[in-house]
Amino acid sequence: MKKQIVAAVLFACTSAFLSTSALGTPESKPDAEINNGGVASLRGNVELNTQQQPEALKKVIADRGPIERQYVHQPPMIPHNIRHYEVDLNANKCLSCHSWKNARESGATKISPTHFETREGMTLSDVSPRRYFCLQCHVPQADAAPLVENEFKPVDALN
């Protein structure tokens, strides 16, 4: 008798749970207010309430020679992998090769003297704090097609 009661209670509980969970999920309704009007963005041409399937991650170029500059004063791009390069208050991994002190031995490109200048044009004895965080301007590259078509042509003088 006892067993039967327990079984009945269990059955009631599970069926109640199943029915509520089936009904409980709110269905997404198409809404006129979240229509993107056919405008493509970096998310692709998708409605705002749908999640675009992300593209596969691109592989960073592991190691090659310097990448040609496209325009005058372009910050040179990073032609190597920089995984786990630490740039913070304690250490700057980039400067352990690219600083004037270490560039000769490592064979890396030296940072330019402009990196020692303050905003007012005064030259300091070491890298200026405003130029310390290399990745603000210099970035590694992947072999990826441009997201938006463009007709940019590099200047002749540099190539």
Next chain:
Amino acid sequence: MFKKLIAWLKQMWLIMRSPSSASLGFILFLGFFGGIIFWGGFNTGMEATNTEAFCSGCHAPIVEEIQETIHYSNRSGVRAICSDCHVPHNWTDKMIRKVQASKELVAFAMGTIDTPEKFYERRRHLADREWARMKKNNSQECRNCHEFAFMDFSEQGPRSVSMHSTALASGDKTCIDCHKGIAHKLPDMQGVEGW
């Protein structure tokens, strides 16, 4: 009190010295299995102090730091845990290191690095000690996996080759001289050679 102790010691000495009436086979059996249990227990206990969970009991912030590095997460899923690099693999060296590490229990009791602030303050000191240890044993813990004799220079980048085939090959430099902070964040690197 003192006399009682002496008397007790004398009695124990007598018991230990007098031959027992147990059979030789039984005594050998006891010695053999007692040995297995003692030795097994000893090594199991020691291995327990080599686990990540044990290390992170005190060094939690460091154990977190390794997670973004290649020694934790990588293409093929091979990884190193704390003791792979910080405890020698050779048995005698391991014993010596473990005895040295008993000093860390004092630091634990005194709370030397029990807050992040204290830890970051002391970080350079701790790093210096570990670099010195690795330098002294020719980066043995790196070489347990990364054996120089099996490095294929044709697979390495030009800069790696130029360093490995000269300074490393001749023994002028050892792994840790260049590869600092490969599994951790770095301390203040002011004055460290090459930084």
